[in-house]
Amino acid sequence: MPWTERQQALLQGMGLKVWSPASTAGPEASTAPATRSEAVEPPLERPAERPVSVVKTPPAPSRRAAGSPVADVAVPVVAAPSAPAGRADGPVATMDWPALRAAVAGCQACALCESRKNTVFGVGNPAAEWMIVGEAPGEQEDKQGEPFVGAAGQLLDAMLKAIGLTRSEADAAHQVFIANTLKCRPPRNRNPLPEELAQCTPYLQRQIALVQPRVLLAMGRFAIQQLLHTEEPVGRLRGKVHEHQGIPVIVTYHPAYLLRQPTEKAKAWQDLLLAVQVYRRSQGG
Numbered sequence: 001m002p003w004t005e006r007q008q009a010l011l012q013g014m015g016l017k018v019w020s021p022a023s024t025a026g027p028e029a030s031t032a033p034a035t036r037s038e039a040v041e042p043p044l045e046r047p048a049e050r051p052v053s054v055v056k057t058p059p060a061p062s063r064r065a066a067g068s069p070v071a072d073v074a075v076p077v078v079a080a081p082s083a084p085a086g087r088a089d090g091p092v093a094t095m096d097w098p099a100l101r102a103a104v105a106g107c108q109a110c111a112l113c114e115s116r117k118n119t120v121f122g123v124g125n126p127a128a129e130w131m132i133v134g135e136a137p138g139e140q141e142d143k144q145g146e147p148f149v150g151a152a153g154q155l156l157d158a159m160l161k162a163i164g165l166t167r168s169e170a171d172a173a174h175q176v177f178i179a180n181t182l183k184c185r186p187p188r189n190r191n192p193l194p195e196e197l198a199q200c201t202p203y204l205q206r207q208i209a210l211v212q213p214r215v216l217l218a219m220g221r222f223a224i225q226q227l228l229h230t231e232e233p234v235g236r237l238r239g240k241v242h243e244h245q246g247i248p249v250i251v252t253y254h255p256a257y258l259l260r261q262p263t264e265k266a267k268a269w270q271d272l273l274l275a276v277q278v279y280r281r282s283q284g285g
């Protein structure tokens with residue numbers, strides 16, 4: 001079955017070229033203007049339909065699903081190892097949203113507090129059914145105090161839109177909550193240090209516990225390390241359903257990486273499709 005015109009437009013918003021069999025391709029598929037990234041990307045294919053497998057997810061209630069064209073695929077479920085002992089058991093673990101926001105705003109638990117302009121707490125619906133976890137704030141995030149702004153943020157917005165989600169105001173089923181593993185920018189965008197991640201992790205853990213999303217989307221190496229406690233590369237972790245605190249986790253590439261490696265966008269799209277499938281399954285669908 002070919003993609004609808006609307007679906008094609010959304011995928012092209014991600015910078016993806018939509019593949020259709022010659023026999024079914026509509027005129028818009030063959031005449032759509034190509035972007036720079038499309039010129040080097042492999043054709044996007046739908047995942048093949050496979051037998052349904054069991055995915056461990058929360059009980060199914062009556063919330064609406066995000067609209068998206070998704071075929072059911074069987075995916076292995078990988079249980080996360082136990083979280084290491086840390087500050088998550090301390091006072092942060094019992095904070096409500098206002099207390100947590102204030103704690104982050106005034107945090108001096110690591111040296112990043114000295115060079116930050118703003119803390120980057122997170123944005124979105126505190127009752128969102130989807131939660132995006134990124135890595136560390138960059139220059140623009142530090143300036144604006146919001147995660148995923150600039151070119152990477154625009155790509156993330158396009159990716160979310162393609163599966164019917166938004167960071168803007170919407171109902172909990174369609175609005176995401178976005179947070180980073182680190183709430184302060186590392187100088188010159190260097191990689192986070194282990195001690196910085198260890199100090200900051202309780203804030204993210206508490207955000208996840210408060211949001212209680214149906215699906216967690218971990219974007220990039222450091223987000224994955226914090227949620228899954230593994231140093232396996234993203235490429236080896238993709239295509240499986242992991243778990244964090246009983247919540248299904250889908251891993252994918254960070255939008256900033258996709259901007260540098262646009263040929264990987266097709267894989268990111270497959271990851272999004274998997275996430276939608278897991279979300280629907282959590283609803284009993």
Ligand code: SF4
Binds near residue numbers: 112113119
């Ligand atoms: S990065 Fe996290 S732990 Fe370090 S000062 Fe900022 S909020 Fe505190």
